[in-house]
Amino acid sequence: MKPRNLLFSLFLFYTVTTAQTTIQPGTTLSAANPGQTWSSPNNIFNLGFSQVGVSSSYTLNINYNGGVPIWTAGNATTTVDSKGSFQFLSSGSLRLINGSDAVVWDSNTARLGVTTASLDDFGNLVLKNGTLTVWSSFDIPTDTIVPNQTLSTGNLTLRWNDTIEYWNKGLNSSVDANLTSPTLGLQPTGILTIFDVAFTSGSYIVAYSNDYAEGSSRLRFLRLEKNGNLRLYSSDIGTGNTTIVWSALADQCEIFYYCGNMGICSYNESSSTPNCGCPSENFEPVDVNDSRQGCKRKVEIESCAGTATMLVLDNAKFLTYQPETLSQVYSSGISACRMMCLSQSSCIASTSLSDGTGMCYLKNSVVIIGYQNPELPSTSFVKVCGPTQPNPPPGVQIAGKSKSSRLHVWVVLVVVLITLLGLIAVEGGLWWWCCRNSPKFGSLSAQYALLEYASGAPRLTDQDVDMQQVRRAVQVSFWCIQDQPSQRPPMGKVVQMLEGIFEIENPPAPKAITEGSIHGTSIMSSNLSALSTFAPSAPTPSSSSSNQTLGVSPLPSGRKYREGIFISAAFRPKLKPVIIHTICYNTRRR
Ligand SMILES: *[C@@H]1O[C@H](CO)[C@@H](O)[C@H](O)[C@H]1NC(C)=O
Ligand SMILES: *[C@@H]1O[C@H](CO)[C@@H](O)[C@H](O)[C@H]1NC(C)=O
Ligand SMILES: *[C@@H]1O[C@H](CO)[C@@H](O)[C@H](O)[C@H]1NC(C)=O
Ligand SMILES: *[C@@H]1O[C@H](CO)[C@@H](O)[C@H](O)[C@H]1NC(C)=O
Numbered sequence: 229m230k231p232r233n234l235l236f237s238l239f240l241f242y243t244v245t246t247a248q249t250t251i252q253p254g255t256t257l258s259a260a261n262p263g264q265t266w267s268s269p270n271n272i273f274n275l276g277f278s279q280v281g282v283s284s285s286y287t288l289n290i291n292y293n294g295g296v297p298i299w300t301a302g303n304a305t306t307t308v309d310s311k312g313s314f315q316f317l318s319s320g321s322l323r324l325i326n327g328s329d330a331v332v333w334d335s336n337t338a339r340l341g342v343t344t345a346s347l348d349d350f351g352n353l354v355l356k357n358g359t360l361t362v363w364s365s366f367d368i369p370t371d372t373i374v375p376n377q378t379l380s381t382g383n384l385t386l387r388w389n390d391t392i393e394y395w396n397k398g399l400n401s402s403v404d405a406n407l408t409s410p411t412l413g414l415q416p417t418g419i420l421t422i423f424d425v426a427f428t429s430g431s432y433i434v435a436y437s438n439d440y441a442e443g444s445s446r447l448r449f450l451r452l453e454k455n456g457n458l459r460l461y462s463s464d465i466g467t468g469n470t471t472i473v474w475s476a477l478a479d480q481c482e483i484f485y486y487c488g489n490m491g492i493c494s495y496n497e498s499s500s501t502p503n504c505g506c507p508s509e510n511f512e513p514v515d516v517n518d519s520r521q522g523c524k525r526k527v528e529i530e531s532c533a534g535t536a537t538m539l540v541l542d543n544a545k546f547l548t549y550q551p552e553t554l555s556q557v558y559s560s561g562i563s564a565c566r567m568m569c570l571s572q573s574s575c576i577a578s579t580s581l582s583d584g585t586g587m588c589y590l591k592n593s594v595v596i597i598g599y600q601n602p603e604l605p606s607t608s609f610v611k612v613c614g615p616t617q618p619n620p621p622p623g624v625q626i627a628g629k630s631k632s633s634r635l636h637v638w639v640v641l642v643v644v645l646i647t648l649l650g651l652i653a654v655e656g657g658l659w660w661w662c663c664r665n666s667p668k669f670g671s672l673s674a675q676y677a678l679l680e681y682a683s684g685a686p687r688l689t690d691q692d693v694d695m696q697q698v699r700r701a702v703q704v705s706f707w708c709i710q711d712q713p714s715q716r717p718p719m720g721k722v723v724q725m726l727e728g729i730f731e732i733e734n735p736p737a738p739k740a741i742t743e744g745s746i747h748g749t750s751i752m753s754s755n756l757s758a759l760s761t762f763a764p765s766a767p768t769p770s771s772s773s774s775n776q777t778l779g780v781s782p783l784p785s786g787r788k789y790r791e792g793i794f795i796s797a798a799f800r801p802k803l804k805p806v807i808i809h810t811i812c813y814n815t816r817r818r
């Protein structure tokens with residue numbers, strides 16, 4: 229190889245590998261070009277701009293292959309326009325700059341001697357002074373934790389507004405250890421763990437994902453969601469699809485403030501996502517366009533001291549994780565619980581438990597978070613002004629002015645429908661009266677007759693019977709209900725058999741009959757005389773009068789049912805072709 233070529237090859241090798249593993253100072257990513265990214269060596273993670281929904285703003289994310297974001301520069305409000313860019317400055321800082329050259333985010337790593345930036349195979353963006361890590365994205369997590377990323381933790385809890393704790397796992401009194409420096413980690417196999425030297429086994433398992441130890445190319449990540457829940461997700465590489473594999477709170481309604489102050493969280497049959505509503509029509513939503521913003525009274529209780537009443541909420545409780553002070557806890561019945569709150573001016577709501585404890589809780593706090601569920605053994609009361617105005621039952625629309633016009637449309641629709649149905653009924657009656665005996669319509673009346681027969685009602689008729697035809701029909705029927713589908717004749721052959729074109733062999737007896745499961749008798753042949761034994765409940769069994777209906781009733785199993793019907797049918801020669809067809813068709817389809 230010529231030295232020039234060798235040099236060129238080396239240069240190529242160098243640029244390819246460095247482009248993937250380390251990022252040189254002076255490099256820039258532009259929001260206008262979201263395809264431009266920095267990748268991890270294994271290509272599983274990349275760093276680049278993502279559009280926020282359909283808006284014209286962009287965030288800088290580290291994404292898992294397929295587009296699942298695991299880290300964002302700054303917070304959700306840190307966005308740039310399409311002229312924005314992300315720069316690795318020679319000073320050693322990473323900077324997010326918007327179209328007007330304003331710095332919207334900075335890693336603040338200038339003057340730390342940063343020489344390289346890199347995105348590693350675990351999704352960690354690292355700034356190094358030589359081999360020393362001076363900054364990493366894993367150390368400033370956003371809402372997501374991935375395997376190999378740990379979180380120093382005190383108690384593992386979920387809190388609202390930094391004060392109200394609504395979930396606590398890990399370091400309660402049942403964990404019999406004094407922890408020194410606990411860290412939360414997610415194992416790649418999907419096990420969420422707290423590590424600490426104080427644990428005898430070295431770790432404490434918080435949760436297993438429901439797919440733990442499954443799937444080799446699957447990323448699990450832990451995310452604190454905007455709705456307040458903490459969840460583990462699984463995502464197969466390249467799909468962009470995420471699946472929930474564990475939730476800290478299985479019941480979304482147990483999340484504090486999910487429905488806002490004075491909001492009532494509930495579920496309906498048609499949906500597993502919670503509904504947020506107001507306690508009654510004495511309240512109105514804070515934001516008509518966002519039911520999760522909570523509700524407010526239409527009339528404040530301060531302005532109606534004398535006329536306050538208690539609104540009843542069946543199967544409802546209030547979520548309050550603040551400890552109840554003793555003065556708010558009573559041992560009392562449901563009526564007393566209601567009256568006590570009404571009589572105390574500081575009380576705004578109360579909950580009476582029907583779980584056997586006989587307890588009553590009065591609520592004085594301004595924040596009232598309601599949860600209504602048919603399974604909750606409690607009744608709650610909320611103080612309102614003037615008469616209570618319960619919510620309309622679900623499904624009832626408050627249509628306001630358009631109500632009367634809608635009613636009008638409904639009346640017209642109903643009248644038209646009734647008229648149409650009446651016409652159909654009259655026509656049907658006429659048809660029945662004039663055409664029911666016409667052979668042309670035999671097929672239709674046969675189907676009605678089939679129902680009549682199955683009911684076992686006696687029916688005498690005055691037609692003559694061609695015994696030869698009846699025999700053929702019964703023999704064909706026996707072929708049609710063979711247990712082995714391969715033994716059943718095709719439809720074309722059935723027709724030919726019925727018309728007498730084919731000589732019909734005696735079929736093997738159906739299994740149910742040879743087993744004697746119907747009457748314990750063994751009926752080996754399909755000849756007519758034997759068939760009378762099928763008619764235990766026929767009103768007047770008669771082997772000679774073939775006009776007699778042989779209804780089999782009750783008809784306990786599918787197989788016996790079919791047999792009963794076709795035998796009945798066989799004794800009505802006029803109906804035979806249709807019924808035999810139906811039976812053969814159905815058994816073949818089965
Ligand atoms: C987002 O970050 C900015 C500073 O970059 C800060 O002023 C703002 O309060 C943050 N917002 C939230 C919701 O944390
Ligand atoms: C850039 O950010 C600055 C400061 O946050 C803001 O005043 C300005 O409007 C932004 N420019 C664009 C084009 O978004
Ligand atoms: C970079 O690291 C070296 C040691 O590896 C240290 O001596 C030097 O002070 C560091 N530079 C800065 C600016 O901190
Ligand atoms: C990442 O995690 C794996 C398994 O938990 C471990 O073997 C590896 O050393 C970790 N790597 C880093 C860079 O932390």
Ligand SMILES: *[C@@H]1O[C@H](CO)[C@@H](O)[C@H](O)[C@H]1NC(C)=O
Pocket residue numbers: 389391
């Ligand atoms: C959250 O807490 C702060 C004080 O810690 C308080 O001022 C604020 O009102 C609280 N927010 C809500 C929505 O209650």
Ligand SMILES: *[C@@H]1O[C@H](CO)[C@@H](O)[C@H](O)[C@H]1NC(C)=O
Pocket residue numbers: 382383396399400401
């Ligand atoms: C951890 O939780 C326990 C029980 O919930 C509590 O008693 C303790 O004060 C908490 N510790 C910290 C540091 O928050």
Ligand SMILES: *[C@@H]1O[C@H](CO)[C@@H](O)[C@H](O)[C@H]1NC(C)=O
Pocket residue numbers: 396397398400401402403
């Ligand atoms: C403590 O945690 C264990 C499991 O983590 C849980 O079963 C138990 O109910 C918790 N106890 C309290 C008092 O929170």
Ligand SMILES: *[C@@H]1O[C@H](CO)[C@@H](O)[C@H](O)[C@H]1NC(C)=O
Pocket residue numbers: 404405406
């Ligand atoms: C934790 O520490 C307290 C006081 O520091 C001590 O009384 C207690 O026994 C310790 N518990 C365990 C499990 O070591």
Ligand SMILES: *[C@@H]1O[C@H](CO)[C@@H](O)[C@H](O)[C@H]1NC(C)=O
Pocket residue numbers: 466467468469
């Ligand atoms: C993502 O999930 C949806 C629904 O579960 C499925 O229809 C789709 O095929 C999946 N996409 C990929 C790329 O696996």
Ligand SMILES: *[C@@H]1O[C@H](CO)[C@@H](O)[C@H](O)[C@H]1NC(C)=O
Pocket residue numbers: 496497498499501502503622623
């Ligand atoms: C049930 O809930 C869904 C969404 O949570 C909502 O769109 C729907 O209107 C609700 N149905 C009823 C009957 O309330």
Ligand SMILES: *[C@@H]1O[C@H](CO)[C@@H](O)[C@H](O)[C@H]1NC(C)=O
Pocket residue numbers: 515516517
């Ligand atoms: C609700 O949305 C409608 C249409 O999007 C808008 O006109 C109205 O101002 C919004 N109301 C509130 C309270 O935001």
